Every structure is written in structure tokens, then in C-alpha cells.
Amino acid sequence: MTDRIADIWGERTPHAKGTVWPARVDLHLDEGVREEDVEAWVPSACVLCSNGCGCDIAVKDGRMVGVRGRATDVVNHGRLGPKGLYGSTPWASSPDRLRRPMVREGGRLVETDWETAMGRVVQESRRLLEENGPLTHGFYTSGQLFLEEYYTLAVIGKAGLGTPHMDGNTRLCTATSAAAFKESFGADGQPGSYTDIEHCDAIFLYGHNMAETQTVLWARILDRTRAEDPPVVVCVDPRRTPVAEEAERTGGVHLAPRVGTNLALMNGLTRELFERGWIDEAWVAAHTIGVDDLRAVVEPYTPEEVAATCGVDAGDLRRAAEIFGTSDNVLSTVLQGFYQSHQATASAVAVHNLHLLRGLIGRPGSGILQMNGQPTAQNNRECGADGDLPGFRNWNNPRHVQELADLWNVDPLTIPHWAPPTNAMQIFGYAEQGSIELLWISATNPAVSMPESARIRRILGSDRCFVVVQDLFLTETAQLADVVLPAAGWGEKTGTFTNVNRTVHLSEKAVEPPGEARSDLDIFLMYARAMGFVDRAGDPLPSWNSPEEAFDAWRAASAGRPVDYTGLSYDKLRGPTGIPWPVDEEAPEGTDRLYTDPVFPTDTDRCETYGHDLVTGAAVTEQEHRAMAPNGRAFLKGAAYTPPHEEPSDDFPLLFTTGRTVYQFHTRTKTGRARSLHEAAPDAWVELSTTDADALGISEGDVVRVESPRGTIEVQARIGQVMPGAVFAPFHYGSWDLDGLAPDQQHRQANELTMTVWDPVSKQPYFKTAACRVTRVRAGDGPAPAPTTAASAPPPARRRAVPPTAGGGPTTSEVLPETPTYPNDPAAGTSHPAPTRTIAGRS
Amino acid sequence: MPHLSTYVGLADHSEKTLADSLRAVAEGHAAEADVFHTCHLLAGWSDAHRERLRPVVERYGEDDSVTEPERLHADGLAEVRAGQVGLLRDLQDLHVLATLVQTTWTVVAQGAQGLRDRELLEIATSANAETSRQLSWLNTRMKAAAPQALIVDPAR
Numbered sequence A: 001m002t003d004r005i006a007d008i009w010g011e012r013t014p015h016a017k018g019t020v021w022p023a024r025v026d027l028h029l030d031e032g033v034r035e036e037d038v039e040a041w042v043p044s045a046c047v048l049c050s051n052g053c054g055c056d057i058a059v060k061d062g063r064m065v066g067v068r069g070r071a072t073d074v075v076n077h078g079r080l081g082p083k084g085l086y087g088s089t090p091w092a093s094s095p096d097r098l099r100r101p102m103v104r105e106g107g108r109l110v111e112t113d114w115e116t117a118m119g120r121v122v123q124e125s126r127r128l129l130e131e132n133g134p135l136t137h138g139f140y141t142s143g144q145l146f147l148e149e150y151y152t153l154a155v156i157g158k159a160g161l162g163t164p165h166m167d168g169n170t171r172l173c174t175a176t177s178a179a180a181f182k183e184s185f186g187a188d189g190q191p192g193s194y195t196d197i198e199h200c201d202a203i204f205l206y207g208h209n210m211a212e213t214q215t216v217l218w219a220r221i222l223d224r225t226r227a228e229d230p231p232v233v234v235c236v237d238p239r240r241t242p243v244a245e246e247a248e249r250t251g252g253v254h255l256a257p258r259v260g261t262n263l264a265l266m267n268g269l270t271r272e273l274f275e276r277g278w279i280d281e282a283w284v285a286a287h288t289i290g291v292d293d294l295r296a297v298v299e300p301y302t303p304e305e306v307a308a309t310c311g312v313d314a315g316d317l318r319r320a321a322e323i324f325g326t327s328d329n330v331l332s333t334v335l336q337g338f339y340q341s342h343q344a345t346a347s348a349v350a351v352h353n354l355h356l357l358r359g360l361i362g363r364p365g366s367g368i369l370q371m372n373g374q375p376t377a378q379n380n381r382e383c384g385a386d387g388d389l390p391g392f393r394n395w396n397n398p399r400h401v402q403e404l405a406d407l408w409n410v411d412p413l414t415i416p417h418w419a420p421p422t423n424a425m426q427i428f429g430y431a432e433q434g435s436i437e438l439l440w441i442s443a444t445n446p447a448v449s450m451p452e453s454a455r456i457r458r459i460l461g462s463d464r465c466f467v468v469v470q471d472l473f474l475t476e477t478a479q480l481a482d483v484v485l486p487a488a489g490w491g492e493k494t495g496t497f498t499n500v501n502r503t504v505h506l507s508e509k510a511v512e513p514p515g516e517a518r519s520d521l522d523i524f525l526m527y528a529r530a531m532g533f534v535d536r537a538g539d540p541l542p543s544w545n546s547p548e549e550a551f552d553a554w555r556a557a558s559a560g561r562p563v564d565y566t567g568l569s570y571d572k573l574r575g576p577t578g579i580p581w582p583v584d585e586e587a588p589e590g591t592d593r594l595y596t597d598p599v600f601p602t603d604t605d606r607c608e609t610y611g612h613d614l615v616t617g618a619a620v621t622e623q624e625h626r627a628m629a630p631n632g633r634a635f636l637k638g639a640a641y642t643p644p645h646e647e648p649s650d651d652f653p654l655l656f657t658t659g660r661t662v663y664q665f666h667t668r669t670k671t672g673r674a675r676s677l678h679e680a681a682p683d684a685w686v687e688l689s690t691t692d693a694d695a696l697g698i699s700e701g702d703v704v705r706v707e708s709p710r711g712t713i714e715v716q717a718r719i720g721q722v723m724p725g726a727v728f729a730p731f732h733y734g735s736w737d738l739d740g741l742a743p744d745q746q747h748r749q750a751n752e753l754t755m756t757v758w759d760p761v762s763k764q765p766y767f768k769t770a771a772c773r774v775t776r777v778r779a780g781d782g783p784a785p786a787p788t789t790a791a792s793a794p795p796p797a798r799r800r801a802v803p804p805t806a807g808g809g810p811t812t813s814e815v816l817p818e819t820p821t822y823p824n825d826p827a828a829g830t831s832h833p834a835p836t837r838t839i840a841g842r843s
Numbered sequence B: 001m002p003h004l005s006t007y008v009g010l011a012d013h014s015e016k017t018l019a020d021s022l023r024a025v026a027e028g029h030a031a032e033a034d035v036f037h038t039c040h041l042l043a044g045w046s047d048a049h050r051e052r053l054r055p056v057v058e059r060y061g062e063d064d065s066v067t068e069p070e071r072l073h074a075d076g077l078a079e080v081r082a083g084q085v086g087l088l089r090d091l092q093d094l095h096v097l098a099t100l101v102q103t104t105w106t107v108v109a110q111g112a113q114g115l116r117d118r119e120l121l122e123i124a125t126s127a128n129a130e131t132s133r134q135l136s137w138l139n140t141r142m143k144a145a146a147p148q149a150l151i152v153d154p155a156r
């Protein structure tokens, strides 16, 4: 019985380069439930991070009682991580689930029926439409709904109401990934594949603590780095994460740039490629534009200059560039350390530039994985519930708008395309100013997750804005709402979603939702019908009623676009594995990697955007784009480094950065209700370097006050492995489980300190660049509640003083003697000695 | 070259007016976080243009004595307007000021070519390119602000 709290990644299955990743099936069932007691296994995929591991949900007596990884799924080859194993199902039967709608009466939320609750929403919506039109309506969704729900909401917002104010929590987690693709390649779409791990010679992880954020993907990498012919790992991260340790183990480099200086570092790496001649000149000439400008932009960033700006060693920078410049195949992955930090889009684009300069794209082992935070963020981007137009269409291109108008049979002028879609930060800004008067929030918790929490609470709590919240629980956000709608969650409804690797899974309904809770799709449709939205023929809009009909409508919308789903159907998705798009006549079984030709969707008539100035965010016009005649070539775009918006000062001498921990997801709505996960990381903390802690007289477990110009938290300190000058706090901890404490004692929410500032291109808020000061308040009663198993571990010399994190429920894990065949796997057919050991835990 | 020196003076003066006005808009609309940060950034570009121009101003002399082009000097934004419509109007004013800067650089570049003054030509050309980027941002931001400001601004 394996304790997967103590053993996050599970047993290794090392294998040689170019061979298929072996399969290992992980399983967890509720206490007292045996495998033979399970009445049904319902196919799905995990929704506790963007990896989307294929799994089957165990059902007994109408309840979800556990999960098992799917051996045949291309994403995870049977594995699940601690969050998936322990956190997938317990929340569903939690006694505090929302069961009935609620409305605000005399300042309090009281239970009511659907008719009353939806009646209030519709009444308010109608009143506002009559008085001021659709720009009074804003929608803020999630990275956790299903494709069918995003697309339905997008149609309601764009064709029914006609509001451009629609965005999601995806803005906080994945907007930069999408924006960077659009700038470089003309449209969104993950170029690489997880199978690149098996074929690469070097792996660069930029601001991506994959060991904690996507544990199963990290297990896949470990199975190569622990083999006899490992790839070299390079880690860019201000913390000493497990990724950094692996970089050192494999002879790579750990670069720890000062918080906010990523772009200077990237410019330095790019300059080295030019200087040392590690450029594929012929490929660059044939498939890119902009190389001369890029060379000029990076020219001043000598290794010494970069060393001074970023606080890294010039030799380390040269070594990292050499690894990139001389490895045959390189895989790069990028996440929040870049996306949520200063000059986000320019830094993410710089990763593309490195690959383009060497032509390292579109072949096994040479790939880019711009990651997502949330499990279904990808669908929000595809379907246009993040404000973009569905199918990666360009809001600035009248022909693209006309295509949608034809599809929905509405006047193209209804579709809001006269201005850029309103980003989340701006939506909350309009609500603050009083011009958005109805804000509808689904399946997300901005009161905890958005920057500068005090401001967000003020906006949501204000009388000027009518707030509708639909969720599983009475979250911190729901508590501020005027109407609360109880939603069905994962396993309680049917729908599809797509992971960061473009792989689409069907998640089937396994059990009934509690009480009167309804699926988000049903709720959106209920609103649309009550509002009486119709198309030009007078037929109901949206025209569908079931998830499968919604999916088929989406397939039609995606036809001919880079994100083509036409070859998929619910039936096809009921097979052994998820399937990566595009799936069309040319690729009926899906597509492992993009740009093998390499033709990029940059043509002026095809692209999703004409692009932006990476420094200011100014839009490139259609004429300017056409004049460049990109015609399928990728853009090389550079930008100069500028210092972060808030730099340390005498008053606030340290840099505050936020992030995640391996055992929690988002605001802990699900993971905080799973015993094994909750106990592994039960409360908030901050991490300080040994140097700063010593200077401030702080020891492990002391309660400290951390203040920025915007707010304060008081939590226990972990003397950890952040770089000196930096302070790290996990962002998961709000107040929903602090019932016993008065609001003025609930000081643990990291976003109280963060600032309202965002990237000029992706509009992603910067969570990692605030200045702060730390003072000791009192001694704590033991070590900080931070896990010891990953990046929050104490430094080696102090490790013995803190008991190791452990105590997860029993799980089993079995390596399959025979590795299944995976469609599209470039290593298929290669044989490697099948691992024969049965891994500990299988009884 | 009395008129070239006048135009060099005009470039210097109009860049200063633009920089001051960008800062006024940044501070006056500080609640709009992107306006605050971007206007400060763009003001820095105008400062840098003036910095680079300084040796040229010293060479030619900044001639403010010629009366005729005096009329070209635009006043900057002394104070900003309130609300979303106010922001839109202020951005429009900045656009007018930046357009004056841009045409001034165009004229200066013509003069520099005639004189084969490579230093001045390079300054005028690169400054002009950055002024274009300032103008593009102003355009983009006005487009984004317009619908909400014109239709649903609560202060309307």
C-alpha cells in the first residue's frame, strides 16, 4: 500500500531514449471499499491540474468512491498523482455541498427554489438590457467547466446578449500561453507533445515547478532522467525546486534569476545563440521573419550584463545556452514563473524564439509545451468564453466574424468584435466603476484567487453590482453574491475537456448531483430560454439542449480552423484513450504534434491575431500585418527588458512571490476536503531564505507578519530554499474553513499583498512581483505547516528538525508487464525490456 | 540654418510636452493600472529622445527667437478629465500631441538628410519609430475604452 503523500511521483519505471513510456496503473479507493465492491467504473479524466490524466471513476451505492488510472491513455499511461488519487472524489459527498439555490434577503443569503433564483437573475438582466444594453453584463468563468459549457456560454454572450465582457480564471493561469502562441505562430495551439519527453536530449523548464504542478508529467520525465541515457535538465526558477535538483543531477544548470528579470535572462540566452553561431540560418530564412530585429534587440545582453541584472552566474548562463545550442533535440516547458511575472508574454515568446532560431520544432523530441494551470483552461481558449472568438478566430477579421454569424444565424453586428475582448482585470474594473452591473461568476473563486483581495471583495460586495455565483460550495466568492446557484461537478455531469497537450477526453456522468444541483450547461441554457434568445429565424439560441448536441455544434464551429474537432464524436471518445486535436479527414486518429511541415497559421486571412507590440500591447493593424507577408512563416519577436513595476524599497525591502503546493489545487474547494491532501498542507505559510531569516531573527515555525503596500498576512515561517531577498507564499488559502475565526483574524490569503498590474499583451495579472517586508510576531507552536516533500522543504542542513510529510491513505500501483500500444506515439513499435517488477503496494 | 534649429527646438519642446502630459494622464487615471504603467513607460521614451537630442541642440542652438513657428507649440495637458469619457478625451489629446511630435521628427529628418547630418538623421528616424509605437498604443487603448465609455459610463 503506497502512501502517495510521502511518495509523490511513485515508483520509477526508467526506460531508454526513444522507447515507449511503460504503463503503471495507480488506484485509490475510499477506506473500507475493496476493488471487488466497485459496481461501475466510469471513464473520465482527472480535473485537478492541466495534465488531464485518463482515469475511471469508481462508483458504489450511487457514490464516487475512488479513481483508477487508465493504462491505455496516451496522457498518463495509467498513472495518477496525489491530487488525482486522493482529491478526485471526496468533495462530492461533502456535507456542505450546495443543494438548493440561494438569494440575498435583507442582507442574508437564504435558500429558495430554482424558479425564484433564476427569476431574479432574469429580471435584473432584462432591466439592465432595457436601460443600458448588453455592455452592463459581465461573465467570469473558470478553467474547470466542460467544453460544451464554455461554448454554450460563449454563444449566449456573443450572439444572445452581445457583450464583449467575458473572461475566465484562465486569464490568471494560461492567458500568456495563448498570447505567446498567437504572437509567434499566428494562432493558439500547443506545438509539442508529451511524447517529446521520450525523444529529447535536453529539457528546459522555465518558471515551471512541474514536480509539483503536474506530478504525473514529472514522473514521465523522471523515468527518462533516471535511465541510463538521461536528457540534461535546465531549470529557470528562483526557488530550489525538485526540478532544480534534477538539473544538477543530470549535469544541467539551475538558473535562479532575481524575481521580475526573466526577460533579461532570455535575451541573454538568445544573444548567446547568435554569438556562438548556434543558428540554423537556412531554416530561419525559410520559415521565420524578424531575425534581424531580434538580433538587434538582444545585442546589449552580454552574459556579464545579464549576470548583473538577474543575479545569475555568467558562466551558468553560457553553459545553459550551450546546452540549448548544441543538443540535437530540445523540449521546453513554461509555466507561471514566466506567465505571472513581469514581461510575461515577451518572456514566453523568447522561448519560441530560441526554438525557431535552431529550427527545433515539429519533430519528436523538439517541442514546446506552454503549459496551463487549470484542467479545462484549453477549452475556454478554444470556445471563446475567455473573450476570444470561438475556433481561434480573429475578432479583427470581418470574414471570421461573418463565419460565426452564419453559423449562429445572427446579425454579425451583434457579435462583439468592435473592440478587443474585455480581460478579467478590466471586467472587475468596470464593475468597480459601476458600468458593469451584472457579474456572473461560474466555478471559480476570485475573492481568493485574484490579486489585491481587498479590492475584489469590495467590488463583489458592493450594492452597485448584482453578482450571480454558480458553484459546488458556498465559496468565499459565493458568500458575497446576490444569487447563488448550486452546480453539479465532475462525475455528476457529462462533457468533454482538453488537456494542455491538446488531448480531448470525454468525462461521463457517474452519479447524480446532490439535492437540486444542476449542470452548468443546464443552468446556462435555463437562463437562455428564460431570456428568450433567438436567432434570425426565431429559433432558440443556442439551438441545443444536451451535452452531445453542444459538442456537435462545437465541431461545426471548429471546422477548417487550426483547432479542428470535426473528426471527433462522443462515440469515438469512448475508446481506450483521449485523442489530440486536430482530428479531421487528414488526421482521423488525431495529431501528436503541430508544425511538422512547418507551416504556421500566420497568413493574414487565417491568423487569430495580427499581433502586438510586446512592450506596450499596441495592436498591429491588418495593413501592417499584410505588408509583412508572413504567409505561413513564424514571427521572431523581441523586446527589451524593463525593471518590474514595484521594486524593493527601504520600507518594503523583499520581493513577494506566490505559487502552488503539490497537495492543493486552486482555492482548495476540492483538495481541502480530501483528508490525505488537507493534512499534508493544512494551512498557509511563507518561505524565507536562511540569510533573510537569520537577519530578521526568525526561526522555523515562528509566526511572522508579511506586509505589502496593499495588505498583510500573518502566518508561520518556513526557513526554506527561496533565493535571498525573495519571500514565497502559497495562494490556495482563503477563509472558507476558518469558521471559528472572526474575519479580522483571518490573515493568511496571499493575494492580500499582490498588486493590480497585468501583462500588456496577455493581460495576465502579475502575481510574482510585489515588494514586501517581514517581521517576527511570536514563536509558533511547532514547524510551519509546509510540506517537506518538494520545493517547500527546509534546506538540507535544517531538514532533520522538521518531521517529514506523510500519512496519505493507501493506494496501489502496478507496473504492467506489457506496455499497451498508444496511437500516434512516435516510439510505437520500439521494444524495450518490459519492467517485470511489481511495484510495492499491490497486495 | 535658422529653421532647422527651430525645428530641433520644436522636437525637444514637443517631446517634453508629450512626456509631461503622459505623466499627467498616468497620475490622473492611476486607477486604470495599465494606463498608469504604460503612460509612465512611454513618457520615459520621450525623455530618452530628448536626452539623445541634447548634443544636437547644443550644436545647432535651440532657436526659439523665430516668431513664426511659435504658433506650432501645443499646450500640454495641465489636468486630466474624470471618468471613462474623460480618459477617452485625454487619450485623444495625447494622440494629437504625439502626432505633432511625429511630424516634427519627419521634418527634422528631411533637414538632416539635406545637411548629411548622420547623427541627427539617426536620432530623428529612431525617435520617429518609437513615436509610432506611442501612437499605436494610444489608438489601441482608445479603441478598447470607447464602447464602454460612450454607451454605459455611469458618469455620462
Ligand code: SF4
Binding pocket: A046, A047, A048, A049, A050, A051, A052, A053, A076, A079, A080, A081, A082, A083, A084, A085, A213, A214, A215, A216, A217
Ligand atoms: S497530474 Fe494532474 S491530472 Fe494527473 S492525476 Fe495529478 S492532478 Fe490529476
